[in-house]
Amino acid sequence: MLPSAGVYYFPWEINSSVPEGEALRTFGRLCCYDLARSKAVLTAQYRSAQYRVCVDTKFVEPFQAQLGSLYMVLGEVEHREGEGPIVKARILTCVEGMNVPLLERAIQEQRKYFNERQERMGKSTS
Numbered sequence: 001m002l003p004s005a006g007v008y009y010f011p012w013e014i015n016s017s018v019p020e021g022e023a024l025r026t027f028g029r030l031c032c033y034d035l036a037r038s039k040a041v042l043t044a045q046y047r048s049a050q051y052r053v054c055v056d057t058k059f060v061e062p063f064q065a066q067l068g069s070l071y072m073v074l075g076e077v078e079h080r081e082g083e084g085p086i087v088k089a090r091i092l093t094c095v096e097g098m099n100v101p102l103l104e105r106a107i108q109e110q111r112k113y114f115n116e117r118q119e120r121m122g123k124s125t126s
Contacts, residue, residue, distance in 0.1 A: 006023040028053050039057065040055040
């Protein structure tokens with residue numbers, strides 16, 4: 001069986017309420033990378049706050065880390081004792097130059113579509 005395609009989460013939505021093992025996609029700027037610990041940190045600005053997403057890079061190494069560049073990650077959430085959620089990356093891709101506001105709008109439109117489709121399917125079964 002293939003793994004789930006992953007639900008888009010904005011970096012500021014990734015917290016302890018995301019279920020363990022949930023496949024997700026998110027994005028952010030690579031602010032640090034520790035090859036010895038297989039750990040990277042993506043950051044994103046939302047309103048006046050800076051958000052951090054920790055990424056376990058064990059399954060995608062070696063990769064050419066470009067600090068400050070925009071990355072998109074697909075992986076599963078893991079909750080570790082004493083730490084926040086960590087995304088265990090299956091895919092980590094540099095997407096420098098991508099139009100982030102347009103991506104955010106596309107994610108919102110996709111969510112709206114999925115919600116409307118779910119409502120229609122719910123009405124058709126009742």
